Amino acid sequence: MAWRAAGGNLPRMQITILGGGGFLGRRFAERLAAQGHLGGTPVTGLVLFDLAAPKPVEAPFPVTCLGGDVASVTDVAAAIPPGTALVVHLAAVVSAAAEADFDLGLRVNLQGTLAVIEACRKLAAPPRVLFTSSVASFGGGQAALLPDDARQVPTNSYGAQKAAAELLLQDASRKGFLDAVSIRLPTVIVRPGRPNKAASSFFSAILREPLLGLETPLPVEDGFRVWVCSPRRAVDWLFHAATMDTAPLGVDRGINPPGLAVSVGEMLAALSPAERALVKREPDPAIAAIVGGWPAEFAATRARALGFAPQEGVPEILAAFRADDLDATRADRGL
């Protein structure tokens, strides 16, 4: 009975994942279940919250699955029970959807974050809050190598809402309501699943589809550069941010993590010649114009100094996709 030997006043690690049914939320939950602890403290409970109650994960601790509206303080407060020490706030309406439906983006990305702040304030002790912001909150374009103090001048509603939410979480941290770390994620590749209408969809598709033996269009030139990370590394960063000392951050809670600046040509070079032949050059100026506004590289000096692991190269990203997702994607798509 080891848990009794440690005394009655055990450290608790009750965790909530908002957006727990999504791509990164699921991976965070699975890794948590696999290791059973966070920074050495045993996890005492996990709440997975999403629009529809997520499927549970198998875990050595109780898992509660809740459906609800992230913009409702009542729903969010129900998902963040007393004693919650960590809230992973991934609930978001992504770029293309927020651009198509301005009200929905504001509601989820901005009012949702205000509901999280409100729910966290009600706790006896301020929880760590991890927030995923985005490279889309910056402008700059292909020529950019953004320093850590680069200003966020977003050219899309998703980026504007994320940048505004960062400011509010930062202020709530200063006030002692919570203890936020906002990670501005690069473009995540290789996403499992299938091509979708997001402008950035092709960055995953040009690697994933050839591995499935399928043709796929490339809408930009081979020299086009993009700031990327793997799903694995994104989850690594969230785990690091969950347990890091936030005192050195001071007021500034935004992290530009050390992603990888890579050209499309360098990505394709990691495929075999036969796979590469499945990538068809189909220039699309509309897509090029959107993704061309995003910065191609960040210095990420501060994040490196704070212990965020740099993204490895494209071969490692590809190997991770083969290990983690290729079989499931093939099965899902009936291939």
Next chain:
Amino acid sequence: MAWRAAGGNLPRMQITILGGGGFLGRRFAERLAAQGHLGGTPVTGLVLFDLAAPKPVEAPFPVTCLGGDVASVTDVAAAIPPGTALVVHLAAVVSAAAEADFDLGLRVNLQGTLAVIEACRKLAAPPRVLFTSSVASFGGGQAALLPDDARQVPTNSYGAQKAAAELLLQDASRKGFLDAVSIRLPTVIVRPGRPNKAASSFFSAILREPLLGLETPLPVEDGFRVWVCSPRRAVDWLFHAATMDTAPLGVDRGINPPGLAVSVGEMLAALSPAERALVKREPDPAIAAIVGGWPAEFAATRARALGFAPQEGVPEILAAFRADDLDATRADRGL
């Protein structure tokens, strides 16, 4: 009947001032009433909106005075009638109050701005929206000379809420819902009235109180530097922003206007020796710590190129106070 000779399709200039009962709102309304037009277009109507219905101004056009809640879309929409071409959004909970009451600050400074966006979207044509943001949305401190692309890392709730509201207005401009210009005002001196509990109150008091023949404390050293503007110049900037061509702004709707970087000692040098003797050195480390976080100077290169007039020196600021406010302040305070 000049108005008939010009034809049936006259340009309309219906204007709303939110926060129309406040210090700057009142001055904007009075100047508008005095000139009767904006950029050569006759003003066809003015709505003054505040928490309590403001007193009307005497004007050669109809003036409607409304009381309401700036965070209520219904109230704000009632204050922005069809055909409104300009909304001057000055409604705010200022720094000390937003710090003392986090919920009130969020409600007015953030949700109020969202209500303005919502009301403007309902108009047939996107109105120009002038928004007063603040030097308090920046950090930096005494050593800072902030470039135009300086990042806003606010160290107070007021500044965080203003910076977040700027992002949302900027995105609403990009979407074509409205056409915003956000002016990040310096510390405005000389404010009429009496000393209050705002940390920045003494910047006005060390000039105003001696002119009234009264002693006043100086909580910082004579070498302390501050970025200031006069009430007159702040209103000049709003008038310039009301009619400027916003196309050159592109996505970036934030303006750091060309204020004046001045030391407390330089401010006091504009007083007579007898007036200066009324300023009592009473160092206050708490006040020094708050105002010491604000940047002391901005480059304001872009604003100058866009035609925003630079702030004149302290003697002119003092002369404007004598001309505009000294007698009224003396009367108000029974001196």
